[in-house]
């Protein structure tokens with residue numbers, strides 16, 4: 464049995480069927496009229512989000528997942544933990560630790576299996592094996608970005624329905640596993656949106672600019688902090704108009720689409736992170 468809201472199911476089936484070339488106008492919109500949508504959507508699969516009901520409590524409970532702080536939303540009548548599930552999570556029982564002021568308790572939830580597509584590619588070894596200096600650069604950049612990802616600040620908005628950062632065709636390649644010459648790579652952990660170089664990129668929610676850089680793989684990159692462990696990242700930018708510390712309102716432009724870093728053409732790579740875990744951005748935006 465599947466207990467997800469119908470829209471999530473329809474969209475997931477569409478994604479699984481590889482229908483990412485459908486014009487957006489043809490995507491199902493019925494659920495928007497139903498008015499029962501919550502954002503992000505609950506999708507207890509690897510790369511998804513578990514919305515866990517914590518019940519009433521006088522103050523905001525503290526929740527940890529794998530030792531990392533989790534975003535908790537709501538009010539004293541009903542609190543909800545918004546838990547990011549890693550793409551590498553095994554299907555089965557998972558748990559978070561909840562402290563609502565009366566000691567710690569464990570709360571379990573079940574992660575269902577989800578098979579993401581796999582792509583086997585044969586390419587020239589030169590394009591797979593990094594030169595030692597590039598590898599060293601990438602390692603440095605990764606260490607730096609891990610510090611950015613660990614931010615856990617006060618929430619900037621209780622509303623988590625996101626605005627799509629650029630108009631354009633959204634690919635369903637989140638979770639796609641690429642195997643180069645038999646060597647598996649990390650799965651694709653964001654959403655690619657096709658758009659021309661120069662198209663403005665806007666903030667999907669209120670956020671603070673917490674990283675601006677030019678990285679080996681990701682090219683021109685900006686990270687936004689939306690608070691309480693919710694961050695978003697924008698890569699391959701041709702131009703960055705924001706600087707570290709800028710606070711952006713929803714819809715405010717801060718960069719432009721490009722093809723910088725290791726890419727084959729202009730598009731926006733959009734990543735969304737909860738409790739230091741990349742999750743599917745599609746769960747935060749209406750279809």
Ligand SMILES: [Zn+2]
Pocket residue numbers: 651653654655731732733
């Ligand atoms: Zn991408």
